[in-house]
Every structure is written in C-alpha cells, then in structure tokens.
Amino acid sequence: MANWGDSTRFWGPVILLGVLTVYATQQLVRSHIDPEVSAPNYNFERPVLARRGSIYSSYGKSYPFVKSVPYWEYRLDPVAMTNAVVRRRGEPPRPMKAIVRTIAEAMKLDYRSVLDKVVNPPKNAPRSQFLCISSDADMHKIIADSHLVRGVAINDRQVRQYIHGRHLSHVLGSVNADDIGSAGIELRFNRELTGTPGTIQGMRDARGNELYDKRKTSIPPIPGADIYLTIDHNIQFEVEDALKWGVREYGAAEGWSIVMDAKTGAVLAMASLPDFDPPSYGRISESAKINRACAFTYEPGSVMKVITAAAAIDAGFIGPDRVYNTDRFDSRYYKLPGDAGHVWEPTMTIRDAIVHSSNIVIGKLGFDFGPSRLYAGMRKFGFGEKTGIELPGEEFGILINPDKRRWDKATWSRAAIGQAFTVTAIQLCSAYQAIANDGMRMKPHIVNKIVASDGKVLLKNEPTPAGRAISAKTAKTMREVMLGVASPAGTARRAAIRGYSVAGKTGTAQKHLPGIKGYAPGLFRATFCGITPASDPKLVVLVTLDFNAKTQYHQGGNSSGPIFRRIASTVLRYLRIPPDRPEELEEFKDDDEYDRIMMERASKTKTSAIENPQ
Amino acid sequence: MKRNRKTTRRMSVMAATTARFGAILLVFFLMVIFNILSSNRCAHLLKQKGVLERDLARLDDAHLRESTRWEAMKTPDNIERALLRHGLKMPMPRYDQNVYMNRDGRPRGGQLSVAKAGQRTTPTKSVKYVAPTVKRRTVR
Numbered sequence: 001m002a003n004w005g006d007s008t009r010f011w012g013p014v015i016l017l018g019v020l021t022v023y024a025t026q027q028l029v030r031s032h033i034d035p036e037v038s039a040p041n042y043n044f045e046r047p048v049l050a051r052r053g054s055i056y057s058s059y060g061k062s063y064p065f066v067k068s069v070p071y072w073e074y075r076l077d078p079v080a081m082t083n084a085v086v087r088r089r090g091e092p093p094r095p096m097k098a099i100v101r102t103i104a105e106a107m108k109l110d111y112r113s114v115l116d117k118v119v120n121p122p123k124n125a126p127r128s129q130f131l132c133i134s135s136d137a138d139m140h141k142i143i144a145d146s147h148l149v150r151g152v153a154i155n156d157r158q159v160r161q162y163i164h165g166r167h168l169s170h171v172l173g174s175v176n177a178d179d180i181g182s183a184g185i186e187l188r189f190n191r192e193l194t195g196t197p198g199t200i201q202g203m204r205d206a207r208g209n210e211l212y213d214k215r216k217t218s219i220p221p222i223p224g225a226d227i228y229l230t231i232d233h234n235i236q237f238e239v240e241d242a243l244k245w246g247v248r249e250y251g252a253a254e255g256w257s258i259v260m261d262a263k264t265g266a267v268l269a270m271a272s273l274p275d276f277d278p279p280s281y282g283r284i285s286e287s288a289k290i291n292r293a294c295a296f297t298y299e300p301g302s303v304m305k306v307i308t309a310a311a312a313i314d315a316g317f318i319g320p321d322r323v324y325n326t327d328r329f330d331s332r333y334y335k336l337p338g339d340a341g342h343v344w345e346p347t348m349t350i351r352d353a354i355v356h357s358s359n360i361v362i363g364k365l366g367f368d369f370g371p372s373r374l375y376a377g378m379r380k381f382g383f384g385e386k387t388g389i390e391l392p393g394e395e396f397g398i399l400i401n402p403d404k405r406r407w408d409k410a411t412w413s414r415a416a417i418g419q420a421f422t423v424t425a426i427q428l429c430s431a432y433q434a435i436a437n438d439g440m441r442m443k444p445h446i447v448n449k450i451v452a453s454d455g456k457v458l459l460k461n462e463p464t465p466a467g468r469a470i471s472a473k474t475a476k477t478m479r480e481v482m483l484g485v486a487s488p489a490g491t492a493r494r495a496a497i498r499g500y501s502v503a504g505k506t507g508t509a510q511k512h513l514p515g516i517k518g519y520a521p522g523l524f525r526a527t528f529c530g531i532t533p534a535s536d537p538k539l540v541v542l543v544t545l546d547f548n549a550k551t552q553y554h555q556g557g558n559s560s561g562p563i564f565r566r567i568a569s570t571v572l573r574y575l576r577i578p579p580d581r582p583e584e585l586e587e588f589k590d591d592d593e594y595d596r597i598m599m600e601r602a603s604k605t606k607t608s609a610i611e612n613p614q
Numbered sequence: 615m616k617r618n619r620k621t622t623r624r625m626s627v628m629a630a631t632t633a634r635f636g637a638i639l640l641v642f643f644l645m646v647i648f649n650i651l652s653s654n655r656c657a658h659l660l661k662q663k664g665v666l667e668r669d670l671a672r673l674d675d676a677h678l679r680e681s682t683r684w685e686a687m688k689t690p691d692n693i694e695r696a697l698l699r700h701g702l703k704m705p706m707p708r709y710d711q712n713v714y715m716n717r718d719g720r721p722r723g724g725q726l727s728v729a730k731a732g733q734r735t736t737p738t739k740s741v742k743y744v745a746p747t748v749k750r751r752t753v754r
Contacts, residue, residue, distance in 0.1 A: 014638050018645050025646070062685070069682050070675040135679045163686045212664030213657045237690035499709065573706035585710050 050195025081151025301509025311377020366416020504530030
C-alpha cells in the first residue's frame with residue numbers, strides 16, 4: 001500500500017502536468033498557425049440541397065414519372081474572365097479568346113455568342129450571365145479545370161425531370177424556378193415532396209477548398225418523400241395515345257378520359273387534352289393548365305339517364321320494364337325535352353329508353369320521380385360534392401338542393417336527362433364505378449402511398465367505401481340494362497369489344513357558351529362511360545370529347561365510343577382479364593369482321609325501328 | 615553508523631530526483647510525439663474522408679443521372695419508337711394469344727390460346743418505319 005501511495009504521489013502530478021503542458025502547447029501553437037484565429041473569413045456555412053421526392057408509377061421504383069436529377073449550372077463572369085490569367089506550368093498564359101473557344105466547344109455553343117457575352121455584356125444585366133445547364137460529366141471536367149478555363153461559375157442544381165414528357169402532365173403538375181410545386185401532385189403534396197436542407201459549417205483554405213479536419217457541423221439533408229401513384233404508366237400511355245387519336249380523328253378541340261379500377265376506385269389512368277410540357281408550365285395558356293378530368297364541370301347529358309333510372313329503381317318507384325308512352329306533348333308533363341327527330345314506338349320501357357337514349361321517356365320518369373328524390377339519388381352517387389381525389393382544384397359541380405331552392409318544373413325532366421346541373425368527369429366515373437361495384441361507391445384515389453426517405457410510410461391509401469349508392473340487386477339490373485347500349489340495337493354499337501361484354505351509356509350534351517342565351521347551336525360534348533366486363537366488372541372507362549365546331553361525330557356513340565373500345569380492349573389484354581364472351585372469339589375471325597357484322601346488324605335494327613313507327 | 619546512513623540517504627534522494635526528472639521529460643516527450651502522430655493521423659483520415667465523401671456524392675449523382683437516362687429510355691413512348699425503328703409494331707396480345715405456362719414449361723390446361731395454337735398468326739407485324747418528325751428537345 002505504501003508503494004501505491006508513493007507511486008500515486010509521483011505519477012499523479014506528472015500526468016496532470018503532462019496533460020496541461022500538451023494542452024497549453026497546442027493552444028499556443030494553434031493561436032499562431034490556426035486560420036480560425038489569423039483569418040476568420042475562412043469560416044463558411046453552406047446549405048446542402050435536399051433532393052425533392054420522386055413520383056413513381058404503380059410499378060414502383062423502376063418506373064418513375066418525375067425525379068430530381070443533379071445538374072450543373074454554368075454562368076459566365078466576363079470581368080473574372082478578362083482579368084484572369086490561365087496558364088499551365090511552363091506554358092504561356094492562355095488568351096481570353098482561347099478560353100472562350102474552349103468553353104464554346106465544350107458546351108457546344110456558338111463561339112461568337114459566347115464571345116459577345118464577354119466582350120459586349122448587355123447593359124443593366126447581372127454580372128454573371130447564364131451559359132447552360134447540363135449533366136454532362138465530361139463537359140464539367142473541362143470547365144472545372146482551372147488550367148484551361150477561368151471566369152465560369154459552376155452552381156450545383158437539382159432539375160426536375162419529367163421522364164415521360166407530356167404524358168400525365170395534368171396529374172403530375174409542375175414546379176416553379178424555386179422548386180415549389182405549382183400544379184398537380186407537385187402542388188398538392190409539395191410539403192411531403194420537399195426535403196429538409198442540411199448544413200455544413202467548416203473552414204476553407206486559401207484556395208477555397210474545404211479543410212475537412214476543421215469541419216464543425218455536418219447536418220445531412222433529408223430528402224423529400226416519394227409518392228407512388230395508382231397510375232399504370234402503360235395504361236396511361238395507351239389512354240393518351242387513343243385520346244389523341246380520337247381528338248384528331250373526330251375533329252374535337254379537347255378531350256379527357258379516366259380509367260378506374262371497378263372494385264377499388266383506384267385511378268389507373270387520367271388524361272386531359274390539351275396537355276402541356278411540365279417544364280414550360282409558366283408559358284402555357286390558362287386553358288391548357290386545366291385538368292378537365294376533375295377541375296372542370298360540364299353538363300353530362302344522357303350518361304345521367306342511367307343514374308336517374310338507377311335511383312328510381314332502387315327507391316322501388318319503377319322496375320326496368322315499366323312502360324311509358326313516347327308522346328312528347330303528354331299533357332300530364334311540363335315542357336318535356338325532345339328526341340332530336342327520332343320516331344319511336346308509341347310505348348317504350350325504361351330498359352329501351354336507356355338503350356335508345358330517349359329523352360322523352362327518361363324526362364317523364366324524372367318528372368314522376370320528383371326533384372327531391374332525384375336529388376337524393378344523385379347525392380348518393382356523389383354528385384354535388386368533391387370526390388376527395390388527391391388532386392388540387394377539384395370542383396364540386398353545380399347541383400342545387402330542391403328543398404332549399406325550388407327547381408322549376410322544366411328542370412324536373414331536364415335534370416333526369418343530364419341537363420340543368422354540372423358534374424366533373426371524376427364524379428361521373430365514380431358514379432359508374434358504384435354500379436360496377438354492386439352499388440358500393442369507393443373513394444376515388446390516385447395516390448397509392450407516400451414513403452419518407454427513412455422508409456416510414458406517411459400515407460397508405462386502402463380502398464375506402466364512400467357510401468352505398470344503390471343496392472347490389474339494382475346495380476346488377478342496371479348493368480344488364482346497360483348491356484344493350486353497346487349492342488347492335490343501342491347507341492354505342494361502336495363501343496362493343498369482341499369477346500367482352502360492355503355495359504355503358506352514351507351522352508351527347510349541348511354546350512353552353514358565355515354570351516349566348518341557351519345552348520350554342522351545333523356544339524356538343526360527346527361522352528361514353530362504360531363498364532367492362534359487365535359480368536364481373538374490372539374496369540370503368542370514361543371518355544369525353546369536346547367539340548368547338550359542328551361535326552358529324554358529335555354523338556357519344558360515334559366518337560367517344562370507338563375511343564372507349566380502343567382503350568378498353570387494350571387495357572383488358574394488358575391486365576390479362578379473360579373474355580366473358582369467348583364464343584365471340586370463335587364466331588368472328590378478327591376485330592374487322594366483328595365490326596362489319598355488328599354494323600350490319602345495327603343497320604337492320606335501325607331500319608326495322610324506323611319502318612314500324614305507329 | 616548514523617552518519618553513514620545519512621550520507622547514503624542523501625545520495626539516493628539525489629539519484630531518485632534525477633531519475634524522476636528524466637522520467638518526467640520522457641513522458642512529456644512521448645506525449646508530445648504521440649500527440650503529433652495522432653494529430654497527423656487524424657488530419658490524414660479526415661482528408662481521406664473528405665475525398666471519399668466527395669467521390670461518393672459524385673458517384674451518387676452520376677448513378678442518379680444514368681438511372682434516369684435508362685428510365686427515360688424504357689418509357690412506353692420510347693420503346694414503341696425503338697420498335698418502329700426496327701420495323702415492328704406490336705399491339706397487346708389478345709387473351710387467346712397468351713399462353714400461360716406451368717413451372718415445368720408446359721402450357722396450363724384449358725387455355726383457348728393452346729387450343730388454337732397453330733391457327734393463329736403472330737401478333738407482331740412488320741411495318742414501314744417512318745422517321746419521327748418531332749424536334750429533339752434541348753435542355754436550356
């Protein structure tokens with residue numbers, strides 16, 4: 001113990017003295033050579049950019065729609081360039097023109113224009129002038145070589161890259177120059193997509209290089225969350241391709257289309273024309289910015305007849321085979337809508353009224369059913385309220401409650417045939433989804449999930465019921481009734497698909513234009529909304545074309561029907577949905593033969609209907 | 615005896631003091647050397663860390679750029695264009711043209727496509743390629 005005490009008495013002060021001496025020496029030496037003391041300007045604090053989150057298709061990480069990609073922004077500083085002396089060791093200094101030539105060749109720019117920026121910089125312009133933005137690593141190596149080039153400032157930038165170009169532009173939206181979302185998903189989930197920038201505090205040497213051993217703080221940036229959509233990029237491509245073809249083929253000014261999963265309400269594709277190039281969002285017209293699939297309301301026209309009939313059948317008011325007379329001037333009704341010159345049999349069932357799209361019969365049904373019950377039925381289908389889809393600018397549509405503000409008597413029948421109120425395309429698609437899903441309307445959604453950079457799931461959209469619109473029995477009845485529409489007897493025979501049953505409804509809505517009293521003559525919106533396969537619904541597809549000029553294709557069955565067929569037949573094949581009418585595949589050799597025979601049957605049906613008017 | 619003891623003790627104290635002083639110096643020297651060496655090592659490692667950090671960021675960026683380029687190449691639009699370049703137009707196969715196989719490589723039973731095998735032609739047809747007239751977009 002005595003030895004221990006002796007050794008402690010000796011080594012204790014020795015170690016303490018040693019530590020103090022080393023510390024004092026270090027402090028003394030540092031105070032002389034440390035740049036923190038001698039040159040405090042060498043301190044720096046630099047923000048580190050956080051990468052904005054990506055937006056992916058339903059296929060996941062391998063198929064992104066939008067990504068932020070690192071780029072270099074090159075800016076020319078004429079003052080720095082003319083004053084700089086650039087030389088390699090043992091070589092003469094490079095003249096300014098040689099430097100300009102190197103820059104122009106590396107950036108593939110016109111030599112004269114670059115030289116002009118150096119020699120004659122525009123008056124009142126900022127000192128540094130934009131040269132180009134690029135991700136080319138070879139070019140960056142040349143420009144960053146201080147023995148070759150001087151006077152070019154290089155800034156790190158993140159550029160939002162829209163990988164599919166104009167496709168899905170209305171859904172994805174765009175970002176502004178500050179990387180803030182200005183439309184679409186980019187705007188709606190801007191907070192989630194934006195990351196948290198990091199910070200680096202440290203010191204630089206005289207050449208501006210960071211002294212890594214002097215780094216004080218290093219807070220890494222937190223990248224933004226990634227968004228996974230329900231949109232399938234292949235379906236989206238097919239839909240846009242078909243819609244563009246249809247708009248061109250039938251001379252429409254605008255068009256929009258939605259493909260929805262019949263069971264879950266997930267939007268598989270959403271297209272709106274005219275579209276735009278997302279990076280040039282600031283320069284496009286206001287009209288092109290509108291997502292017509294959800295941020296635009298219009299009178300739906302005859303596609304609403306299905307909703308009227310479904311509401312009436314579900315309320316037990318009528319059955320699908322209830323017979324009405326086709327007399328437009330029936331004294332029991334007030335100002336019934338006409339049927340554009342059609343000559344009908346004296347009586348018609350509700351089933352036939354849907355198949356032939358009779359305004360008179362459905363108008364009478366609406367009149368009998370009454371505004372309150374019709375309004376309640378429409379509300380159950382989700383009209384007059386937002387569907388809650390995750391896109392900015394969704395409209396409510398205009399649907400007035402008759403208990404709060406009375407409908408005039410003409411509106412009773414007009415509302416039943418899809419006039420006197422407005423809807424959005426997504427509302428209409430959602431209503432048809434309810435019929436496809438045995439009466440249960442599911443909340444339409446376009447975002448599958450949002451995942452933070454640390455893997456935490458911020459949002460997961462499971463299929464959510466939005467309410468029962470009609471009973472399963474009524475829904476089945478309605479699907480059976482709607483089967484006739486895409487048959488040779490119906491208004492949408494050109495929407496029929498070989499091998500698959502299609503339950504749908506056409507709509508040819510007159511357009512109202514500002515400054516014109518009533519409807520604009522000869523201008524229509526042609527809609528077809530279909531469910532396929534009708535026996536076990538998998539898809540709901542809505543197509544609308546908007547005509548700004550008179551055309552022979554203004555009817556839903558003539559223009560939107562074929563587009564529907566083109567979309568649905570491709571998507572059914574793509575999703576490997578088995579045909580529910582395989583006998584048609586045997587009966588008809590190919591689609592052309594199927595078309596020809598369907599048209600022949602249709603013309604025979606039409607002729608017999610006209611030949612036998614009472 | 616007492617004197618002798620005193621002398622001996624005085625001598626041993628001096629020797630001990632010298633030894634202790636030497637030890638102190640040695641410890642100081644060793645500590646300074648250790649400090650210098652560890653400082654240098656730290657500085658070297660930090661410099662290396664900085665270089666690797668920069669390399670990692672550069673490679674990360676390059677990977678992101680390349681993956682984006684590849685993803686842009688396999689969009690449906692570009693795939694269709696590439697197929698057209700080879701004179702191919704490929705519509706989606708019909709249900710009766712799909713053949714589903716079992717793990718053993720044999721087609722599953724009860725398939726329309728299998729029943730019709732031999733009757734159908736391939737969905738691929740040859741078309742004349744027309745060069746796209748779309749201008750190449752340059753990044754400003």
